[in-house]
Amino acid sequence: MTRLALVMIARDEAHQIARALKSAKPFVDAMIVLDTGSVDGTQAIARACGAEVHDFAWCDDFAAARNASLALSPADWNLVLDADEWIESGGEALAELEPDAMGWVRRDNQLEDEAVSQTWIPRVLPKGVRYEGRIHEQPVGLERGVRLPVLLGHDGFTAESLARKGDRNEVLLMADLQDHPQDPYLWFQLAKEHQVRGHPPQAALCFTEALRLAPSGAPWRHSLVVRGLTALKDAGRLEEARALAEAERDAWDGSPDFHFAVGNLYLDCAMADPERAVSDLLPVAEAAWKRCLEIGEQPHLDGAVRGRGSFMAAHNLTTLYETFGPPEAAATYRVLAARR
Secondary structure (H helix, E strand, O other), X not given: OOOEEEEEEEOOOOOOHHHHHHHHHHHOOEEEEEEOOOOOOHHHHHHHOOXXXXXXXXXXXXXXXXXXXXXXXXXXXXXXXXXXXXXXXXXXXXXXXXXXXXEEEEEXXXXXXXXXXXXXXXXXXXXXXEEEOOOOOEEXXXXXXXXXXXXXXXXXXXXXXXXHHOOHHHHHHHHXXXXXXXXXXXXXXXHHHHHHOOOHHHHHHXXXXXXXXXXXXXXXXXXXXXXXXXXXXXXXXXXXXXXXHHHHOOOOOOOHHHHHHHHHHHHHHHHHOHHHHHHHHHHHHHHHXXXXXXXXXXXXXXXXXXXXXXXHHHHHHHHHHHHHOOHHHHHHHHHHHOOO
């Protein structure tokens, strides 16, 4: 009997698929790769790594491909990985899984400038669970989830990886939104797409719509609020950003990411209003970054970025004190900023 299988969909991933498969092989009983139209060496590499490879005619629907791959698995449990992911640590935890629950794992997303964002995603699925959604598909059929001490690495958000994907994600998200215009998760994903591609006005518009529609208990609410604050700031919609920060302050007082975004927001407000900068606005930024250090890192929060509770906040305080004094404070925080 096959207890746990790795299940993957892939296309033209010859440059990285071996990394993903080799990281999972020690912890699974079988590996299944569903190829959606590769013209490079993806299939040969996957077979050389020990995977069973099947073909699938791509139909602009990620859920359809995911479900076709899951249908090929004989396992009681399926570990779902993409080719740009790999098991960084904790694979031993896959030996003991709770019945009737999806396993959520933490994924560290490598960003530009060595930044790392941390996301919790359901990737260990009991047999029978299937996906819905043309893109940014989600598993359905089982409500209960358990966080596992499994850490995935991911480099699919780097500029090089985004360039390979082109505008595929945006096109599919727009198609999904035509069918489901009131879905906040789709608006959130489209907002993130615009944000990572450097389109502040479009990102702000989509984040605003996602915030309007999203329930307060959405598991991705923390990331939505923090990224929404940044998008509104970057689009120059400073008063709207300040209103959002005030409305969400009580909910996220324990989040360094929230306070980091608030500090950055008030720095921009100070630059836009020099007369009030020193007396009213910069003190708010200073207090926000200090609050980040009081809280410390909180990787359990979805969308948390490593450093906002430590060296990134200290760096901002160092810059603030180097500019406005006192110099001894700048020296203190400079030391903290160096502790990565």
